[in-house]
Amino acid sequence: MDTGQFLNRNALKIALAVFVFAVVGMLVAGAGYAYSDSPQFCGSCHSMVEPTASWQESNHKQFKCTECHLPQQNLATKLVVKAQTGMNDTYHEVLRDYPATMVISPKGKAIVNDNCLRCHKSTVETTAMMTSGEDCTKCHRGLVHGTNKSKGGIKVE
The missing domain is CATH 1.20.5 (Single alpha-helices involved in coiled-coils or other helix-helix interfaces)
Structure with missing residues (x-):
């Protein structure tokens, strides 16, 4: 045949x-x-144990990590940034070279700020925040992950 x-x-x-x-x-x-997209996944990395614990104690614990840390404008942009961030995080997690104090990148800060304004638009739309483009985390840095810098990073055992 x-x-x-x-x-x-x-x-x-x-x-x-x-x-x-x-x-x-x-x-x-x-x-x-x-x-x-789940907090269980994000918190499964060694370097995210303390940031996850502080998030669980915050007033934003009902939201997934990705709702703040990834762009929400459209799925394509979200997937691209999710892939880039995931590869970067995996790279540093495998090499065990995250800094002892986790610091958000300027790009990450812009994404977080956009998401703050997206959710809290009705609260700030009549203030200078909307017109000045002021950074929400300037005053509210410790809102979700505590007032001190999160002690993420990799500790060499």
Whole structure:
């Protein structure tokens, strides 16, 4: 039997197998995406133990880490930044070279600030915050992760 005959006889089976494989792949990818958005995932790294603990004690504990630390404008932008951040974090976690005191990057600070303003727009829309582009974390730095700098980082055992 040649390939053409095999495909003709089994076209429905092959199409069904491809469909099942695609559905299972989408379910696995969706579950992985959802889990990687969870605080349990973010807090599973050694360097994020203390930032996760301080977040659990904050008034923002009902929000996922990614709701503040990733852009929320559209899914494509969120996925790109999530991939970049994830690769960076994995790189430093594997090399065990995070600084003893975790500091947010300027890009990360801009994302967090945008998300603060997105959620709290009605609170600040009549203040100078909206027009001046002032940084929310300038005054509210310790709101979620405590007033002292989070002691994340990697300790060499």
